[in-house]
Amino acid sequence: MSAAGPADAATDPPGADELRRAVEAVLLGGDRTWTRRDIGERSGVSPERTAQIWRALGFPVVDDDARVFTDADVEALRAGERLVGAGLITEESETAMARALGHHLSRLAEWQVHTLWAWLTRDSGSLTSGEALVQQAAALLPEMELLQRHVWRRHLAANAGRVLAETEEDARAGRARGEARDGGEPGGDAAGGRVAPSGAADVRERAVGFTDMVGYTRMTRGLDSAELVRVIDRFESLTGDVVAEGGGRVVKTIGDEVLFVCESAADAADTALELTARATAEQRLPQVRTGVAHGPLLSRFGDVYGATVNIAARLTAVARPDTVLVDTALAGELAGLAAYELRALRPVSVRGYSRLRPVLLRSRRARRTAS
Numbered sequence: 058m059s060a061a062g063p064a065d066a067a068t069d070p071p072g073a074d075e076l077r078r079a080v081e082a083v084l085l086g087g088d089r090t091w092t093r094r095d096i097g098e099r100s101g102v103s104p105e106r107t108a109q110i111w112r113a114l115g116f117p118v119v120d121d122d123a124r125v126f127t128d129a130d131v132e133a134l135r136a137g138e139r140l141v142g143a144g145l146i147t148e149e150s151e152t153a154m155a156r157a158l159g160h161h162l163s164r165l166a167e168w169q170v171h172t173l174w175a176w177l178t179r180d181s182g183s184l185t186s187g188e189a190l191v192q193q194a195a196a197l198l199p200e201m202e203l204l205q206r207h208v209w210r211r212h213l214a215a216n217a218g219r220v221l222a223e224t225e226e227d228a229r230a231g232r233a234r235g236e237a238r239d240g241g242e243p244g245g246d247a248a249g250g251r252v253a254p255s256g257a258a259d260v261r262e263r264a265v266g267f268t269d270m271v272g273y274t275r276m277t278r279g280l281d282s283a284e285l286v287r288v289i290d291r292f293e294s295l296t297g298d299v300v301a302e303g304g305g306r307v308v309k310t311i312g313d314e315v316l317f318v319c320e321s322a323a324d325a326a327d328t329a330l331e332l333t334a335r336a337t338a339e340q341r342l343p344q345v346r347t348g349v350a351h352g353p354l355l356s357r358f359g360d361v362y363g364a365t366v367n368i369a370a371r372l373t374a375v376a377r378p379d380t381v382l383v384d385t386a387l388a389g390e391l392a393g394l395a396a397y398e399l400r401a402l403r404p405v406s407v408r409g410y411s412r413l414r415p416v417l418l419r420s421r422r423a424r425r426t427a428s
Contacts, residue, residue, distance in 0.1 A: 076187040083194045091126040093119065100134035106148065107134065113152045115159035157358035169201065219320075223261070259356045264325030264387060265318050265366050266349035267373040268296060268332050273313035276343055291341050299335060303328035308361055314373075318354065318361055322390030325349050326397060329381040330420045337379055344379050348372025349418070351387035371407040372415055381418040388416040396421055 082088055093111075097104045108118050119125050137155075140146050146154060177190060270276075270292060277285055296315040300307050305319035305328055319325035329347040336345040350372065352365035372382040382402075383391075391397045398419040404412040 076190070079187070079191045080194055083191060083198065085127045086129045087127045089125045089127055091128075091131065092124055093121055093126065096126045096131050096134060099131045101138060102134045109152055110134070110137070110155050113155035113159060115156075115163050153358060161359070165205075173197070260353050260363075261356070262352065263318050263320060263354045263361075263365075264322050264349055264351045265316070265354055265361060265369045266325055266329055266347055267314055267316055267369050268329070268345050268347040269314035269373055270342065271344045271346055271378040273343065288341065291339070295335055295339060295342070296332060299331050300328055303331065308359070316361070316366075322351050322387045323394065323396075325351070325387065326381075326383070326391055326418055329383075329418065333379055333381055346373060346376035346378055347381045348374070348376055348383070348415075349381065349387055350384040351390055352384075367409060368413065371410060371413055375405050375407060375413075375415060382415040383418045385414050385416060388418075391418075 078088075091099070093104050093107055096102075097107050100107075102110075104121070112118055137146075137151055141148060141151060173193065177193065276288075280288065292313070293310055293315070296310075296317070297307055300315075300317045300319075303319060303324050305317050305324060308316040308318055310316075317325075317328065319328060326349065329349050332347060333345060336342050348369045348371065350365045350369040352368075353363055354365055355362040368384050372384060376382045383399075385401075388399050388401075391399060398421050400417045400419075402415045402417055404414050407413050
């Protein structure tokens, strides 16, 4: 985010630098006034830590005497210090939080700038008025911030409700275990299958699944960019709708693949089967395949980690088109439920697992309908 260099100045059209500064003044809420040393003095954060946070946000470190920071940068650093002072985060977790914010918000910002630019250049293919860009940015920025804040608060409320429900469920389970133990203290261990969270990390027993499009690489070779965008949009829309309807959460999309989590094995099974059914009926999409596993998941800054995630990925890689494979742990959770048909397959050797035991999952309702 440093100022343009000589190469930029040589290739930029006349007035490009002035336009860039005008747009930045609107978006950043002021001019680039301060050096890294300046913002450190004004915020009380050491220059070393400001550089660390800046890198974590995804920006290149600038020279100490480069004036690239604004008053808003100082206020952001002060806000972080207040969170550290309150004990909500540590200096170490502040860097991790900055990295997560930078990763997610940079993708959103890229999409928003592309959308605005495509709209402003929709007729001529090029920007005809720099003043129009500045005016539209100033007019639309508050609306975009309002929308983002609203969605963020809705997700805060949804996650807070989920955590409170989990805490209550764990407490009930702990009390039941305590009462069942002869001579045990009432209440006992209320953690259930949960490992106490450390910082922004949390470990719980959950189901995790991967769904990917079969033959995606081959298909993309025959599509132009507009057609490819339509396929990706349709895939993300379909998977997002199905996962949300099943009470799960899309963790991320990775090219032709979506990673999702569900609270229970049954929710994950229903979601996986529904994804397969809808994709099969969708002529604009290729076939899909899904792998689902159940076990401990480490949740950290919106992402998930652990052996359970790896197993789900391996199952997806060996699944055939239009099928759902689950691991033995998830199959055990579904055993005895009339809605599902489970068939153990031969062990397979995959990266990291010499004898992975896949189980084919089918819906009994779908098979009765087909017959």
